[in-house]
Amino acid sequence: MQFTTFALSALSIGSALAASSVTVHVVQVGAANGTLAYFPNNIKAAVGDMIQFQFAPNNHTVTQSTFDQPCMPIAMNSNVTGVYSGFMPVTASATTTPTYTVMVNATTPMWFYCSQGKHCQNGMTMVVNENTAANSTRSLANFQSLAAKATVNLPGGAIADGTAGSTASNSSSSSSGSSTSSSAGTKSTSASAAGRVRVGEADV
Numbered sequence: 001m002q003f004t005t006f007a008l009s010a011l012s013i014g015s016a017l018a019a020s021s022v023t024v025h026v027v028q029v030g031a032a033n034g035t036l037a038y039f040p041n042n043i044k045a046a047v048g049d050m051i052q053f054q055f056a057p058n059n060h061t062v063t064q065s066t067f068d069q070p071c072m073p074i075a076m077n078s079n080v081t082g083v084y085s086g087f088m089p090v091t092a093s094a095t096t097t098p099t100y101t102v103m104v105n106a107t108t109p110m111w112f113y114c115s116q117g118k119h120c121q122n123g124m125t126m127v128v129n130e131n132t133a134a135n136s137t138r139s140l141a142n143f144q145s146l147a148a149k150a151t152v153n154l155p156g157g158a159i160a161d162g163t164a165g166s167t168a169s170n171s172s173s174s175s176s177g178s179s180t181s182s183s184a185g186t187k188s189t190s191a192s193a194a195g196r197v198r199v200g201e202a203d204v
Helices: 140-148
Strands: 004-013 016-029 050-055 058-060 063-065 088-090 096-103 110-113 125-128 163-168
Touching: 088 096, 125 140
Parallel strands: 016 050
Antiparallel strands: 004 016, 050 096, 058 088, 063 110, 096 163, 110 125
């Protein structure tokens, strides 16, 4: 597994501020050539790890859902608020890359999609901590099959459970856009991860 470890000072966990070394998994959201995917779209993350979503040119979201309702915010089908980045418009000439960073709070599977247009139905979905050993039917492939049949693609409500930021534009905005189900995240040399952010409150 590829990842970068950052020493993050003043990271708020709960109500306490503590200096800590945190593993950051970088996920590219979309690609400059228009490919609708997250790169990678299947990662493993431990409790306390951070996931930084870096947005390529276009206008995408990171929206958490349940497995059974792939293109609807998780709050519509459970008592979990869930992650919602809001729409992140990025121009091809942008010199910075918008980011959205969340902290993993549990190792249960977490399902995500892009709520722009028909992006969810067209395969722009991902999973954190897929666990087919516990339930072989709850795989990323089956999640994508359900998404393809969804009749709606809905955004979240208020932006929740994450911290927005930016980093200097680099190769993440010019990816060739070949999506694979991989547990390896790309390396990042900068990350904005300050704030109390959690993801993975329920396996639904």
